[in-house]
Amino acid sequence: MLTSHRGQPSPLGSTLHEQGVNFAVYAPAATQMQLCLFDQSGHSEIAKVTMYRHEGGLWSVFVSPLRAGTLYGYRADGAYAPEKGLLFNQNKLLLDPYCKDFQGEFTWSERHFCHLPVGTLNESDNAVDMPKSSVTDIARYDGQRPNVPWSKTLIYECHVRGATKHCDFVPKSLRGKFLGLSHSNFIAHLASLGVTTVELLPCHAFISEQFLTTKGLKNYWGYNSLSFFVPHKAFLVEGQISEFQQMVRAFHLAGIEVILDVVYNHTAEGGLDGPTLSLKGLNNTGYYRMVGEQAHYINDTGCGNTLNIDDPFTLKLVMDSLRYWVEYMGVDGFRFDLATILARTEHGFNSQHSFLQAIAQDPVLSKVKLIAEPWDVGPGGYQLGGFPSPWREWNDKYRDTVRRFWRGDAGTLSELAKRVHGSHELFEHNQRGPLNSVNFITSHDGFTLADWVSYEQKHNFANGEENRDGHSENISFNCGIEGQTEQAHILALRHQIQKSALITLMMSKGVPMLAAGSEIAHSQQGNNNAYCQDNEINWLSWPQNISERLTQNRRLKKDWDDDEESALCALIAQLQEIRCHYAIFHHPFYIHTQDERFNISWFNKDAHPMSEGDWHDSNNKTLIYMLTDTLRKQNLLVILHAGSDDVEAKLPAIPGVVWQLSLSSVHPTETIEKSQQTQSLSAHSAWVYQSHNEDLKND
Numbered sequence: 001m002l003t004s005h006r007g008q009p010s011p012l013g014s015t016l017h018e019q020g021v022n023f024a025v026y027a028p029a030a031t032q033m034q035l036c037l038f039d040q041s042g043h044s045e046i047a048k049v050t051m052y053r054h055e056g057g058l059w060s061v062f063v064s065p066l067r068a069g070t071l072y073g074y075r076a077d078g079a080y081a082p083e084k085g086l087l088f089n090q091n092k093l094l095l096d097p098y099c100k101d102f103q104g105e106f107t108w109s110e111r112h113f114c115h116l117p118v119g120t121l122n123e124s125d126n127a128v129d130m131p132k133s134s135v136t137d138i139a140r141y142d143g144q145r146p147n148v149p150w151s152k153t154l155i156y157e158c159h160v161r162g163a164t165k166h167c168d169f170v171p172k173s174l175r176g177k178f179l180g181l182s183h184s185n186f187i188a189h190l191a192s193l194g195v196t197t198v199e200l201l202p203c204h205a206f207i208s209e210q211f212l213t214t215k216g217l218k219n220y221w222g223y224n225s226l227s228f229f230v231p232h233k234a235f236l237v238e239g240q241i242s243e244f245q246q247m248v249r250a251f252h253l254a255g256i257e258v259i260l261d262v263v264y265n266h267t268a269e270g271g272l273d274g275p276t277l278s279l280k281g282l283n284n285t286g287y288y289r290m291v292g293e294q295a296h297y298i299n300d301t302g303c304g305n306t307l308n309i310d311d312p313f314t315l316k317l318v319m320d321s322l323r324y325w326v327e328y329m330g331v332d333g334f335r336f337d338l339a340t341i342l343a344r345t346e347h348g349f350n351s352q353h354s355f356l357q358a359i360a361q362d363p364v365l366s367k368v369k370l371i372a373e374p375w376d377v378g379p380g381g382y383q384l385g386g387f388p389s390p391w392r393e394w395n396d397k398y399r400d401t402v403r404r405f406w407r408g409d410a411g412t413l414s415e416l417a418k419r420v421h422g423s424h425e426l427f428e429h430n431q432r433g434p435l436n437s438v439n440f441i442t443s444h445d446g447f448t449l450a451d452w453v454s455y456e457q458k459h460n461f462a463n464g465e466e467n468r469d470g471h472s473e474n475i476s477f478n479c480g481i482e483g484q485t486e487q488a489h490i491l492a493l494r495h496q497i498q499k500s501a502l503i504t505l506m507m508s509k510g511v512p513m514l515a516a517g518s519e520i521a522h523s524q525q526g527n528n529n530a531y532c533q534d535n536e537i538n539w540l541s542w543p544q545n546i547s548e549r550l551t552q553n554r555r556l557k558k559d560w561d562d563d564e565e566s567a568l569c570a571l572i573a574q575l576q577e578i579r580c581h582y583a584i585f586h587h588p589f590y591i592h593t594q595d596e597r598f599n600i601s602w603f604n605k606d607a608h609p610m611s612e613g614d615w616h617d618s619n620n621k622t623l624i625y626m627l628t629d630t631l632r633k634q635n636l637l638v639i640l641h642a643g644s645d646d647v648e649a650k651l652p653a654i655p656g657v658v659w660q661l662s663l664s665s666v667h668p669t670e671t672i673e674k675s676q677q678t679q680s681l682s683a684h685s686a687w688v689y690q691s692h693n694e695d696l697k698n699d
Contacts, residue, residue, distance in 0.1 A: 028057025
């Protein structure tokens with residue numbers, strides 16, 4: 001027989017004790033709160049327990065005897081006044097915002113809507129279509145973290161499902177799951193590339209929008225959160241949330257960090273015409289940003305609502321969620337989707353926002369990796385370079401400049417130099433350095449690396465919006481033919497430019513990020529907004545030769561055949577080795593003039609220092625720079641030639657030193673025996689040379 005009494009208002013959520021479970025929830029404007037308990041099937045509601053009110057809008061109840069696995073939900077009663085933002089409806093079963101697990105599938109139905117239409121209270125009970133919150137007893141993560149410094153970080157952005165769904169070197173039962181991603185063979189592939197950090201697209205439990213399900217599509221990317229604590233259930237093999245911890249532990253044992261792409265800017269509840277699933281039914285006007293006397297939702301996300309981080313309990317929810325994923329699930333950091341929203345007040349973006357201050361002083365979160373996507377569609381939404389230390393930021397100016405350069409656009413040279421130097425004009429103003437720039441050429445959003453050189457137009461018809469969605473300007477080019485082709489010279493050119501772009505990325509100062517599939521030339525068939533494609537468009541198609549080498553535990557090396565996939569893998573591995581070998585890539589500050597140890601020198605094709613005329617020559621499409629470490633007597637020379645014609649270039653002369661070609665996008669290896677030798681640069685090519693002592697070379 002169940003008994004209940006007044007519980008504790010903290011911590012929020014369900015807390016398991018020896019005698020039972022304490023439940024606590026925040027609903028300041030509710031007139032009554034009920035805890036609803038369900039049988040183990042989740043289909044039958046077996047008890048309603050009235051909760052006790054505390055000061056500050058908190059409610060609690062302690063129920064015994066209950067145990068881990070108990071299924072429950074909340075019902076909130078109060079005023080229904082949409083014009084004031086009050087949407088209380090006791091007919092709606094609400095997911096606990098703090099639940100760590102739930103059972104059952106979410107099913108779209110009219111029962112989820114608070115009103116049909118707006119102003120007409122919907123008295124349909126939605127419990128049958130809602131997942132039920134579950135009491136958990138999960139232990140803190142106790143694995144050893146790699147703690148990779150930013151200076152040695154190589155990020156691999158990937159989707160849990162898409163990375164292994166078609167991966168024949170991962171057991172079939174694990175494909176598309178957390179445990180498939182952390183299978184030893186997949187980890188071996190990442191390690192062979194030199195990847196130090198995986199950045200996973202949303203892993204918080206999410207649902208597909210109704211407008212997608214009616215078209216037979218799904219929200220594949222996952223930017224539509226249902227819960228900020230529960231791992232996405234479809235990524236679990238046996239439904240146990242501990243599988244996420246197992247995945248993290250496997251990555252950590254291999255020395256690889258795990259970063260989560262998190263969505264705290266909006267939720268799946270949408271706007272006034274959206275469903276009432278959790279926050280909206282508890283404290284709509286507090287959890288979401290409202291404007292005007294009619295309490296209209298601010299929609300800076302383009303998804304119907306915007307989370308109100310200015311509210312102290314919303315801020316608490318986000319902070320508690322972040323700490324949970326670090327302390328209990330073991331993650332090493334976060335990439336914040338539309339991060340500018342999290343630091344916006346009614347007066348605009350604020351680099352001293354309470355959210356940023358809370359992170360900075362938090363003893364747990366201040367020590368993890370923090371990456372901002374520094375833009376959104378709201379007012380003043382573009383804030384690249386505006387976040388404080390120790391935040392890192394996605395640098396789309398780097399992406400766009402590198403794309404323009406390799407497309408052959410005129411007048412890009414000086415801008416490219418800024419980007420490969422770490423974008424000092426963006427980050428140095430507030431005491432930050434090149435390692436605050438996360439450099440990338442492609443990400444999950446937009447064309448893949450292979451599609452970037454294969455399509456000039458988006459091909460998004462499969463999304464069901466008549467190709468109207470997605471960006472129209474992708475700074476892409478098709479090398480002469482739109483889309484797939486069998487013409488060898490076109491394929492060779494596309495392959496070469498992909499390699500040239502990868503060399504640029506890895507030989508730039510900053511933190512490099514690879515989009516999953518770049519190493520195997522994955523194509524999305526020209527879809528640049530594949531957020532709703534849970535199929536072969538997004539699932540990586542792994543070449544057989546990679547599978548064979550992984551099963552033989554062979555490291556990717558430059559002795560691979562020069563086919564498209566293996567050559568890209570080998571190239572990335574070699575480039576990461578060079579990055580780790582040269583301390584100048586680890587240097588946390590910008591180098592504007594020769595300092596005690598490091599220097600960056602810029603040359604024209606005659607090996608003379610770049611002049612003003614060279615920098616402003618719009619037809620100049622060759623960038624040559626040398627990175628020098630005087631302490632270690634290291635010199636690294638990088639040549640990027642985006643012109644459509646071959647040109648001759650002299651290599652800078654350094655007394656007592658000869659240049660050795662380490663790699664290029666054209667030839668495997670070649671040795672330059674004499675300094676100042678003229679090198680023929682093929683069109684659309686990139687070259688990396690390392691210096692060697694001439695005496696040692698002669699020996």
